[in-house]
Each structure stands twice: as structure tokens, then as C-alpha cells.
Amino acid sequence: MSQDKTVLLNIKNLIIEGYSDEKWVGIVHGVDLKLHRGEVMGLIGESGAGKSTIGLAAMGFTKDGCRIGEGSSIEFDGMELTTTPQSDLQSLRGSRIAYVAQSAAASFNPAHKLIDQHTEAPLQYRIQKRLESQEDAMELYEKLRLPNPREIGFRYPHQVSGGQLQRAMTAMAMACRPDLIIFDEPTTALDVTTQIEVLSAIRDIVDQFNTAAIYITHDLAVVAQMADVIKVLLKGNEVEEADTRTMLSNPQDDYTKSLWAVRDFKRDQKPRPTEGSPLISVKNVDASYGDTPVLHDVSFDIYEGMTVAVVGESGSGKSTVARCITGLLPPTKGECLFKGTPLPPDYRDRSKDQLRQAQMIYQMADTALNPKVKISEIIGRPAQFYSGLTGPALKNRVDELLDLIELEPAQYYNRYPPELSGGQKQRIGIARSLAAEPTFIICDEVTSALDQLVAEGILRLLDKLQNELNLSYMFITHDLATVRSIADEVVVMQYGKVVEQGPKDVMFKPPHHAYTDLLLSSVPEMDPDWLTTLLEERGVDDIGEAAKANKRD
Amino acid sequence: MGDIISIIAKRLGLGLITLLVISIIIFFAVELLPGDIAQAVLGQGATEDNLAALRAELGLDRAAPLRYLDWLGSALTGDFGNSLVSKTPVAEAIGTRFGNTLFLATYAAVIAVPAAIFLGVLVALFRNSVFDRVANVVTLTSISSPEFFLGYVLILFLAVKTGLFPAIAKIDDDMTLFDKLNRTFLPALTMVLVVVAHMMRMTRASIINLLASPYVEMARLKGVPAWKVIVKHTLPNAWAPVINVVALNLAYLITGVVLVEVVFVYPGIGQLLVDAVTKRDFPVVQACCLIFAATFILLNLAADVGSILTNPRLRHPK
Incomplete structure (x- = not known):
């Protein structure tokens, strides 16, 4: 890389403050940054x-609502931006x-x-x-x-x-x-x-x-x-x-x-139980939004106590499968079974017990939690609805659930969602789904809106809960690192079809289906030469959308 | 585009049904009014025989539903009947009056709509400044005062004290356009003052609503000047709510001007309607109400089509 060594941008002691609660609060506390031309x-x-x-x-x-604080200097190509x-x-x-x-x-x-x-x-x-x-x-x-x-x-x-x-x-x-x-x-x-x-x-x-x-x-x-x-x-x-x-x-x-x-973080992969029917079974499901077909002949099983990751890119139909299982979108063909018994396609026709068994955790905890409702009520509502708890019993149950998600009950009981951090909100989302005492939880991209450290905490928590409560997870994600750390089985979807499925260790080892291979090889690695090497191997015409089209069935 | 045509067709169909329901409601509402039509027409001195003769002549001795069906049958062929009072065809009585009302409404709209949107853009640009506050207070004051009061204030200052404009807005067909515009300036101005605030505030609100969107920040980071950010980057995306408010206000200019017409003695449809109601002149009331209802329906339809046309996603499908 050709670089002359003249400094283009020279930031010294950058202080930035934001106005909140009627006072100026520091956001950036004196950062220096020097950038050369072409760097x-x-x-x-x-x-x-x-x-x-x-x-x-x-x-x-x-x-x-923000301002650059006193004593900061931002020099761009010899020009002082803070006084310009x-x-x-x-x-x-x-x-x-x-x-x-x-x-x-x-x-x-x-x-x-x-x-x-x-x-x-x-x-x-x-x-x-x-x-x-x-x-x-x-x-x-x-x-x-x-x-x-x-x-x-x-x-x-x-x-x-x-x-x-x-x-x-x-x-x-x-x-x-x-x-x-x-x-x-x-x-x-x-x-x-x-x-x-x-x-x-x-x-x-x-x-x-x-x-x-x-x-x-x-x-x-x-x-x-x-x-x-x-x-x-x-x-x-x-x-x-x-x-x-x-x-x-x-x-x-x-x-x-x-x-x-x-x-x-990586947990051991569990094998499929040898006997018994699967907890959830999706059988030859077709579904469409209006006249647009979205799913084509999707089938997979989820056994008790296991985590099945459903991976694929946006538009591949991952979340639509979840909507079919929960009954929000009745399939046009095929059915979903719970412990071998067919579930009514529309959630309105399902019994309270059937509804209780399958719960969801959403990607955006921000929008999935009502900002005007107290934590205790958010978690207490399903406990009251499904288990009929009231009064002290309900309070005990909420405390127990807050304990489970590792949040101090006394401290969080009366708070509102906007007062919590992203990770804490996602924990509340988990507690809410646990309150129904389900056997099966659909996690829809639950970590993709979170920072890596926080996301890891959530994954560890989900793993712990699975061991304690013998839960089954359907883990919808596009992040293969998450799959690697938490899944037992993997289902790969593309264009509304299942292209490949199997145990994780098998799925992550070659030979792969061409699309799985493309997904796997597209995940950036820490090696700084990864992209260069990949481009040399594949050529610029065999990446991204072009490659996807090539690898389509 | 095929979608839009089918939407228009559907809405026009629904509009016709609405008109039918309205005509039923109006008919029976007029029936409920206390007093007797023949009495109202002939006055206190009429004898019982005279009244009976008039009732027979007008068909008032028959049951109300039958009279309604008669009216509906001829209305469907385009004949709205004769006025009970003047005996002349309703269409004739309403025709010129409605033309006058439309003239005044158009006059007011041509001033009010561009002014309101221009002001809306300005106050959005200088939001929270003194100019913004003053514009708000002035327009809110004008919308909060009753039209007749505004009208008399304008007459006092612009007609009586300074003599700039005539106080009485009587017009006829022989006048030149300029004469007409001069004669009707004060009623038009009154109506402008009444409708500007609403449209201006909506323009301001929907622009400011969009100022936090990422594409506005992007425009700023591209070095686009502030006025251009508003005019080029927010206004095109702010049209939908503005158009709806404009349509409602246009409808108001046509249907809500009775008081202004009375104050300025303007021969519009509002006055005609008031007279017809006092005299229980059912065919005229019915026709006026249907015109008003149709105005609302058509303007709302226009607003919906307008909102669709300003949405690039609907204008340019994938």
C-alpha cells in the first residue's frame, strides 16, 4: 500500500458531551487520533x-443534542475544525x-x-x-x-x-x-x-x-x-x-x-435421543404471504433438550417457519406436530396448553417489550395467564424467574424496560418466555442486536437454562459463530427450502452442500489475509450475489 | 397504475352508497323538523282549505317513505324535482349559487394552499425561532376566532376605515373577472385566515418528523445546505399527511362557508341551504346536502390518490 506519511487528520484530546437530564454528560473523554493520507x-x-x-x-x-467540549482539537489537513x-x-x-x-x-x-x-x-x-x-x-x-x-x-x-x-x-x-x-x-x-x-x-x-x-x-x-x-x-x-x-x-x-x-464459548454437542418421537416436527410445510409462496416443502425435527439452529440469509424463510410453528401463519400445505400430535394450523384453534408449550424470544428486545409496563408485570402476565397465579404466589414466581435470568429481583421488580441495557432487556424477554413454563422456545436472532460480550452472556444463560429446565430451542440466526457455539443440529435454508440438515459436527465438516459451503466460507476470519486469499481463490465474480445464483439448486 | 384505477373505481362505488344513505338520513331529518311545510310556505294567514290544497298539490298528503321513493326514482334519472317554495327546478336554483361558492372556494384555495405550505416550510426551517413562534400564534389566533368575527374585523379595517375593498360581496355574471376578484377579496381572505393554520402546522410537523431520519443526516453530511435539506430531502417525503389535511380544508372551503356568506351577503350555496331548511324546502335541502357529501367524498378520494402518487414505492414498483 503506497502511503506518503503526511498527517491528514489529527484529533487531540477529543471531548464530546451529550445533553441529557438537564446536564451535559461526557460521551467521549479525551481521545487522540492521528490518520495519515491513504491510511x-x-x-x-x-x-x-x-x-x-x-x-x-x-x-x-x-x-x-451533542457538542464538542472545551480543549478539543480536530485538525483536518491543517484546518482546525472546532473553530471553523x-x-x-x-x-x-x-x-x-x-x-x-x-x-x-x-x-x-x-x-x-x-x-x-x-x-x-x-x-x-x-x-x-x-x-x-x-x-x-x-x-x-x-x-x-x-x-x-x-x-x-x-x-x-x-x-x-x-x-x-x-x-x-x-x-x-x-x-x-x-x-x-x-x-x-x-x-x-x-x-x-x-x-x-x-x-x-x-x-x-x-x-x-x-x-x-x-x-x-x-x-x-x-x-x-x-x-x-x-x-x-x-x-x-x-x-x-x-x-x-x-x-x-x-x-x-x-x-x-x-x-x-x-x-x-462452545458447549458440547448433544446427540439425538435414540427413542421417542421428536418434540416438534415440521412436516412438508408450504406457506405463502398472500399469493407469494415463501416456504417449499420444509421438514425438520427438534428433539427434547436439543438446540436446532436454522440458518440462512434474510429472505430465506427462517422466521416464516417460526410463524408456522407458532400458528401465526397457517401453512398452505403440511403440518406441525407436537410430541407426535398435529397442532391446529391457526393459533386461535389451539388450546391454552398447546400455546404454552411453544414460546418466542425476539430479536429486538426494544420493540418486543412494552416500554410503559413494569418488569414485574411483563413477566407476571404470562405466569398469571397460563398458570393462574395471583397475589404472593405470582410475586414469588416473578422473583424466581428474575433469579433464573440472573437479575436481582428486588432491584428490577419495579423498573421499566427503557431503564435497562440491551442485554438486560433481552434477559427480560427470556424470562417472559420462561414464565409460561414452555418445553420449546423459538429464539429469533436473539443475539444479533447485541455486542459480542453481551451476546455471549445471553448464549451462556440460554445454555444454562436448557440444562436446568430441559428446554428445546429453535435458534434462528444468520450468524454462524453463534451456531458453532450453541447448536446441536443445523438446518440450512435458502429461498424457502431446506438445502441441507444434520448434526453440527457433520455440517461444519466438508463435503458441504454448495450453498452451505458458500455461507461457511463467507464468514470473515480474524486472519488479516483472509479476504485477499478468498478473493484469489474464488475470483471477484464468484462472491456474493453472483455466487449465490451459481449455487442455487 | 392499474391498482390506482381499481382503487378509484372501488371508492367511487362506495361513495355512491354513502350518498344514498345520506339522502335517506336527510329526508327523514327534514321530516322530523317541527311545523308544516304548507304552513311555512303560505304563512300564518292561510285557511285550512288553502293548506289542504297546497298539500295535495305538493304530494304532502302521502306517506313519507313513498315520497322519498318517488324522489329517488326521478333523482336517478337526473331530475331533482322542483323547489317547494319557488316551484322552479332545483337544478336551476342551485346551479348559479354553487358556481359562486366554487368560485369563492377556488379563490381562497389558490391563496391559502401555497401560502400555508410555503409558511410551513419556512417555520420548519427556522423551527423554534421567534419567527416560528410568531407564525404559530398568529395562525392559531385566526383559526380560533369565529369566521363572522374575523369577517367583521376585516370589514371594519379594510372596508370601513380604509376603504381598500368593498364590504359587500354581491356579484353577478356581468362583472369582469377582476371586478369579481376585487368584490370577493374580503370573504376570500377571511376563509384563507381560517384554513391556513391547520395546513401550515401539518406541513411543519410532517417535515420536522422526518428531520431525524438517516437520509436527512446523510444529506447534511453531504454538505447540502439547510434550506435544500428541507425542500429537496424532506418535503417530497412529507406530502402524504399534508395532502390529506389540504383536502379536508378544501372541503371545508366549499361546505363550511355559510357564516362568511351571510356576513358578506355573498350569493353562495350556504345561504341557499339555510333558507331552504327554514322553509322545509326538502328538494333543495336534499340536493345541497348531496353536493356537500359528494365534495367530501371526491376530495378525500383525491387525497388518497395524491398520497399514493407521492410514494415512490407505489409509483415505481420493483
Whole structure:
């Protein structure tokens, strides 16, 4: 990588404060950051570490309700951004410093065509005329390996897939050939196979134009592929900084080591019980939303006390299977059995006991818990409804459940969900499902909204509960690391069909079904050369969507 | 686009049923009014014989449901009957009056809608500033005062004291357009003041609602100036609720102007309706109410179609 060693961005003692409860509270406490031209720095840390806040501050921008504190200095190419007037800062943004947001789907304006949004900044700064700028956009689209580069820009955001949008947004950031791009978790919302495509496209283009970049992510394996230097943050403080290889092979701080160690949790795989019928059995299920068929002939079994992971990308029908099992979406063909007895297809026709047996935990604990209801009531409601508990018995049961999920009952009994952290909310979600005393729990992406350390705590808790209460889990996820740590059996889904299923150890060993292979090989590894090697092996045309199409049955 | 046509067809069908139900309700509501039509027409001095003769002539001696069915039958062929009072065809009586009402409503709308949206954008741009607060207070004051009061205040200051505009808005077909616009300026202004606040506040609210969205932040981070963020990046996505409020206010301009017409002696449909109700002139009341109901139905339909057309997802399917 060619780099001249001039400093492009020099942040000193950055303090950022947010206004809450009528006082200014520190979010970032004096972070230093030095970035050279053409260099890519990875910022990693959990949510609340201040990564995005620092990224935005590098553009002289703070979110509404935040401010840059006294004594901070942000020097961009010799210009002190903290004292520059807003109008000058504005003309810096988009032209010399650009931003790529986490969710391209939400960050493109739904009312305008992609190319009109692309050309907005060049036209504004009078760098190019409209036609010139459109021509340039098409060239960038081609460089980023978007399909139909001459035509795709004339579509609206909703007509383009997520991975393509993320690349179009990178192209947009490149429009004025900025010196610095802030990538704020650009691949977090994408499936693994799409992620590779976007990662390789971003890496190529940043290389090609020798653009400096700050790459913000919580995924270590991703940052290992992208960054020259890694800075680790914790709660608005710097933990340590080192070049990528040193950081990976020889982390100094305990916190960094704990981040690296997250992927160690692994429980022993249980074999299928030899006798008895499966607890839940999905038999030849077809389902559709309106006239659109979603599931085709899906069959798998879940035995008592076991964890079956259902993996696949978004749109593969994982959650739809869960809806069929719980009776929210009656299948158009086939049936679901509970201990050998067919369940009525519609949940309205099921008995209280049948309903009690299968419970759900959702991905977004934020939206799955009513913010205006006390914890005690959230957990107490199902206990009251299914077991008819009232008064002191109900309170005892709630205390018992809070104990189970390792939250101090006296402390949490009367609190409301918004007062809790993401991990605690997810624990409440677990307690709520346990309150019904189920034998079977569907966990729908329960850890994907959580930081790795917190997610690991949840996985350990679920494992402990399974051993104590002999629960069966259906674990819906797109994260293969989670599958590796907790599953006994794996069901791989694609386009609404089961493409492969079996015990975990067999599934993770070759030979694989072509699609399983693609999924497995697309999961980034900590090795900084992983992406390079993979691209050399496969070639740029055999990754992401193209590869998926090749591997379709 | 095929979807939109089928939506329009469905809604028009439902609208016809609504009109039918409304006509039944109006008919029997008029029936319930105390007093007697013949008495009302002929006045206190009428003899019993005269009254009976008139009742027979008007068909009032027959049962109410039968009269309703008669009316419905001829209405379906396009004949809305004759006014009980003036004996002239209803269509004739209403025609010019409704034309006048539409003229005034259009006049007010052409000023009010663009002004409200422009102000809405401005207060969203300068939100929480002095300008925002002043605009809010002024428009809220005007919406909170009754129309007749507003009307008299305008007459006092713009007609009586300064003589800028005529206080009486009587118009006829011989006038030039400019004359008409000058004559009707004060009633139009009164109505503008009454409807602007609602539309402006909705525009402001739906723009500000979108300011927290990621694409607005993206636009800011691209260096787009503040006014352009509002006009280009939020307004196109804020239309749906605004259009609905605009439609409701347009309907109000047509159906809710009785007081304004009375204050300015304007020959609109509102006055006609009030007169018809006092005289139990059922065919006129019925026709006016159906026109009002149809106005509401059509404007709401237009609002729905408008909201659909401003949504790029529906305009450009995958």
C-alpha cells in the first residue's frame, strides 16, 4: 500500500458531551487520533464506546443534542475544525470528507433516484456538470462491480438490493474524490455473502484512489480485513492502538484480549435421543404471504433438550417457519406436530396448553417489550395467564424467574424496560418466555442486536437454562459463530427450502452442500489475509450475489 | 397504475352508497323538523282549505317513505324535482349559487394552499425561532376566532376605515373577472385566515418528523445546505399527511362557508341551504346536502390518490 506519511487528520484530546437530564454528560473523554493520507484506521468497540461519535466529529459534525467540549482539537489537513464556522464546515462535507452510513436502505432518500443523489454534491460544489457527473457515477458503479452500471443509477432506492445500495453509497461518497471517508458499520446490516462483496469493493476503491478512511465496526474479523491500524475504544476512552497484525497477534490490554476471546464459548454437542418421537416436527410445510409462496416443502425435527439452529440469509424463510410453528401463519400445505400430535394450523384453534408449550424470544428486545409496563408485570402476565397465579404466589414466581435470568429481583421488580441495557432487556424477554413454563422456545436472532460480550452472556444463560429446565430451542440466526457455539443440529435454508440438515459436527465438516459451503466460507476470519486469499481463490465474480445464483439448486 | 384505477373505481362505488344513505338520513331529518311545510310556505294567514290544497298539490298528503321513493326514482334519472317554495327546478336554483361558492372556494384555495405550505416550510426551517413562534400564534389566533368575527374585523379595517375593498360581496355574471376578484377579496381572505393554520402546522410537523431520519443526516453530511435539506430531502417525503389535511380544508372551503356568506351577503350555496331548511324546502335541502357529501367524498378520494402518487414505492414498483 503506497502511503506518503503526511498527517491528514489529527484529533487531540477529543471531548464530546451529550445533553441529557438537564446536564451535559461526557460521551467521549479525551481521545487522540492521528490518520495519515491513504491510511485506513479501524475503530472498534461495543455500542456506547463512542465510535460513531468520533467518526462524525472527524467531519466537524455532532448529532443534535451533542457538542464538542472545551480543549478539543480536530485538525483536518491543517484546518482546525472546532473553530471553523458552520458554513465552511458544510462545504468540507461531501467534498473533502465523505460519510458512508450503516443502513444504506435508510440513508438514501426514498424520493430520489440514486444517481440524482450521487450527483448532488458534485453539482453543489460545481466540480462537474450534471452529465459529466452522471458519467463519473456510472464509472464508479462499474468499479464497485454493480450490475448494469449504466442503468442502475436511474432506479429508486427501493428497487435495488441492500448490498447494491451499500456499494452505491460508497460510490456516492467517492463522487467528489474526498481525502477521507468515514465508514460507519457499512456491512453490519448485510448477510455474510453480501458482506464479502461490499468489503472487497470498498477495499479496492479506497486503495485505488488512495483515500484515507476511518472504518467503524464492532466486528473484529471485518476490521482485520480492512484496516492498516486498529484503535480499540471502551466507553469513550481509548484502550489501545496498534497496526492490524500486531493488534491481532499480540493484544496488550485485558479488554482487548476479552474481545478476542469472545468466540471461545462452545458447549458440547448433544446427540439425538435414540427413542421417542421428536418434540416438534415440521412436516412438508408450504406457506405463502398472500399469493407469494415463501416456504417449499420444509421438514425438520427438534428433539427434547436439543438446540436446532436454522440458518440462512434474510429472505430465506427462517422466521416464516417460526410463524408456522407458532400458528401465526397457517401453512398452505403440511403440518406441525407436537410430541407426535398435529397442532391446529391457526393459533386461535389451539388450546391454552398447546400455546404454552411453544414460546418466542425476539430479536429486538426494544420493540418486543412494552416500554410503559413494569418488569414485574411483563413477566407476571404470562405466569398469571397460563398458570393462574395471583397475589404472593405470582410475586414469588416473578422473583424466581428474575433469579433464573440472573437479575436481582428486588432491584428490577419495579423498573421499566427503557431503564435497562440491551442485554438486560433481552434477559427480560427470556424470562417472559420462561414464565409460561414452555418445553420449546423459538429464539429469533436473539443475539444479533447485541455486542459480542453481551451476546455471549445471553448464549451462556440460554445454555444454562436448557440444562436446568430441559428446554428445546429453535435458534434462528444468520450468524454462524453463534451456531458453532450453541447448536446441536443445523438446518440450512435458502429461498424457502431446506438445502441441507444434520448434526453440527457433520455440517461444519466438508463435503458441504454448495450453498452451505458458500455461507461457511463467507464468514470473515480474524486472519488479516483472509479476504485477499478468498478473493484469489474464488475470483471477484464468484462472491456474493453472483455466487449465490451459481449455487442455487 | 392499474391498482390506482381499481382503487378509484372501488371508492367511487362506495361513495355512491354513502350518498344514498345520506339522502335517506336527510329526508327523514327534514321530516322530523317541527311545523308544516304548507304552513311555512303560505304563512300564518292561510285557511285550512288553502293548506289542504297546497298539500295535495305538493304530494304532502302521502306517506313519507313513498315520497322519498318517488324522489329517488326521478333523482336517478337526473331530475331533482322542483323547489317547494319557488316551484322552479332545483337544478336551476342551485346551479348559479354553487358556481359562486366554487368560485369563492377556488379563490381562497389558490391563496391559502401555497401560502400555508410555503409558511410551513419556512417555520420548519427556522423551527423554534421567534419567527416560528410568531407564525404559530398568529395562525392559531385566526383559526380560533369565529369566521363572522374575523369577517367583521376585516370589514371594519379594510372596508370601513380604509376603504381598500368593498364590504359587500354581491356579484353577478356581468362583472369582469377582476371586478369579481376585487368584490370577493374580503370573504376570500377571511376563509384563507381560517384554513391556513391547520395546513401550515401539518406541513411543519410532517417535515420536522422526518428531520431525524438517516437520509436527512446523510444529506447534511453531504454538505447540502439547510434550506435544500428541507425542500429537496424532506418535503417530497412529507406530502402524504399534508395532502390529506389540504383536502379536508378544501372541503371545508366549499361546505363550511355559510357564516362568511351571510356576513358578506355573498350569493353562495350556504345561504341557499339555510333558507331552504327554514322553509322545509326538502328538494333543495336534499340536493345541497348531496353536493356537500359528494365534495367530501371526491376530495378525500383525491387525497388518497395524491398520497399514493407521492410514494415512490407505489409509483415505481420493483
